[in-house]
Amino acid sequence: MAGTALRGRLTWRVATVSAVREETQTARTLVLDVPDWPGHLAGQHVDVRLTAPDGYRAMRSYSIASAWPSSPAGGAKVDLTVEQVPDGEVSPYLGQVIGVGDPLEIRGPVGGWFVWRPEQPGPIQLIGGGSGMVPLMAILRAAELAGRQPDVRLLYSVRRPESVLYAGELARSKSEIAFAYTREGPAGERIGRIDAEVLARSAWSPDVGATVYVCGPTPFVETVADLLVAAGHDPAQVRTERFGPSGGGR
Amino acid sequence: MGIVSPGFTGRRRSGPELPPGQYLTEDFPVLSAGPTPQIRPEHWEFTVTTETGEVHRWDWQAFTGLPQEQTVQDLHCVTRWSKLGTSWQGVSLDVLLEDVESAADYALVQCYGGYTTNLPVEDLLDGQAWIAHKFDGEDLAPEHGGPARLLVPHLYLWKSAKWVRGIVLSDTDEPGFWETVGYHEYGDPWREQRYAGD
Numbered sequence: 147m148a149g150t151a152l153r154g155r156l157t158w159r160v161a162t163v164s165a166v167r168e169e170t171q172t173a174r175t176l177v178l179d180v181p182d183w184p185g186h187l188a189g190q191h192v193d194v195r196l197t198a199p200d201g202y203r204a205m206r207s208y209s210i211a212s213a214w215p216s217s218p219a220g221g222a223k224v225d226l227t228v229e230q231v232p233d234g235e236v237s238p239y240l241g242q243v244i245g246v247g248d249p250l251e252i253r254g255p256v257g258g259w260f261v262w263r264p265e266q267p268g269p270i271q272l273i274g275g276g277s278g279m280v281p282l283m284a285i286l287r288a289a290e291l292a293g294r295q296p297d298v299r300l301l302y303s304v305r306r307p308e309s310v311l312y313a314g315e316l317a318r319s320k321s322e323i324a325f326a327y328t329r330e331g332p333a334g335e336r337i338g339r340i341d342a343e344v345l346a347r348s349a350w351s352p353d354v355g356a357t358v359y360v361c362g363p364t365p366f367v368e369t370v371a372d373l374l375v376a377a378g379h380d381p382a383q384v385r386t387e388r389f390g391p392s393g394g395g396r
Numbered sequence: 397m398g399i400v401s402p403g404f405t406g407r408r409r410s411g412p413e414l415p416p417g418q419y420l421t422e423d424f425p426v427l428s429a430g431p432t433p434q435i436r437p438e439h440w441e442f443t444v445t446t447e448t449g450e451v452h453r454w455d456w457q458a459f460t461g462l463p464q465e466q467t468v469q470d471l472h473c474v475t476r477w478s479k480l481g482t483s484w485q486g487v488s489l490d491v492l493l494e495d496v497e498s499a500a501d502y503a504l505v506q507c508y509g510g511y512t513t514n515l516p517v518e519d520l521l522d523g524q525a526w527i528a529h530k531f532d533g534e535d536l537a538p539e540h541g542g543p544a545r546l547l548v549p550h551l552y553l554w555k556s557a558k559w560v561r562g563i564v565l566s567d568t569d570e571p572g573f574w575e576t577v578g579y580h581e582y583g584d585p586w587r588e589q590r591y592a593g594d
Contacts, residue, residue, distance in 0.1 A: 196406065243404065
């Protein structure tokens with residue numbers, strides 16, 4: 147199923163939005179019914195294609211937030227969580243316009259590196275910045291469905307508590323979750339970006355040999371990946387996914 | 397055939413024609429599978445290994461002493477951004493392969509950090525490919541592949557391997573890093589060869 151999803155020609159499928167969940171003021175999750183979905187690995191993404199009445203098209207990639215199957219009973223949904231990009235072309239449509247019952251063309255799943263497979267041994271370290279949490283949530287959900295909570299640690303960097311995606315589900319999670327609040331936080335919480343000290347306190351230590359998944363804006367991923375390597379993590383065990391502008395110059 | 401997205405009008409961007417499915421960016425996004433390798437030029441070397449096992453080797457001094465070319469190129473990333481008119485300096489693969497005795501059809505590009513990508517040798521020749529070490533007149537930044545990267549602008553950017561350390565020539569085609577996880581074997585942006593089977 148998920149293994150074979152990487153093979154063969156990928157076709158466009160018409161999914162239907164079956165539910166919409168508001169995650170934060172700027173992000174929402176589209177729950178999609180997809181006919182004949184071949185299944186996916188946690189961490190994979192899909193291409194989304196929008197077509198205007200005159201035939202103009204725009205396409206973008208979105209990470210899948212749901213595990214597959216999405217419940218122990220074998221549910222079958224594909225969740226996309228869309229953070230609205232100011233001045234974006236596709237995200238405002240997905241974030242504001244499309245609604246329950248509307249069709250959405252998707253193609254996938256795509257990607258075979260930034261993924262977690264249930265048969266993969268060993269601890270898992272997830273480190274997300276902002277909407278970089280989306281593919282990590284798929285991994286967290288898949289690992290928890292596989293009963294791997296003791297293996298999982300999540301370090302999630304967000305501006306403020308209201309920016310946390312999947313806040314309710316994370317609060318109920320039995321995995322070890324730490325937040326780094328960069329602008330405002332609950333009373334008594336340290337405010338600041340992830341640094342060597344935060345990593346040492348919240349993440350698996352390098353000698354544990356965890357597979358590390360880092361996803362977020364480019365400067366965030368560059369910083370965190372450098373910190374991990376400096377702390378002694380094997381670079382080959384650190385998988386990264388970056389998005390957005392490169393920040394500071396080129 | 398597709399469907400019309402109810403309520404979608406899109407934001408048409410005028411300007412030069414882009415390959416299908418691409419949009420224009422002014423920024424220079426960074427995409428890498430892992431941490432950025434920090435390679436000092438004095439520790440860098442580049443090798444070409446032929447199908448008979450013969451190795452040609454350049455250290456940084458020898459490499460930068462080769463005839464240099466300036467080139468302005470459009471870049472197309474499979475993640476759908478395109479960046480036009482980028483300025484590079486580097487050494488043409490025509491120069492690097494000039495004295496290499498080989499009849500191989502395929503090249504496997506190898507990088508610091510373990511990344512690989514494959515492409516036909518003919519796509520490296522005839523002024524189509526460079527080992528680039530300057531961008532916009534400055535040393536290439538590590539996150540963009542510095543000190544040196546392959547530049548093959550007529551293919552999707554994942555073929556323009558960052559932190560390049562060598563090319564292995566072979567009679568048989570061996571898929572590289574992304575090619576083994578579902579991406580297209582060749583990657584022509586104008587034919588929209590994104591994924592296996594496209």
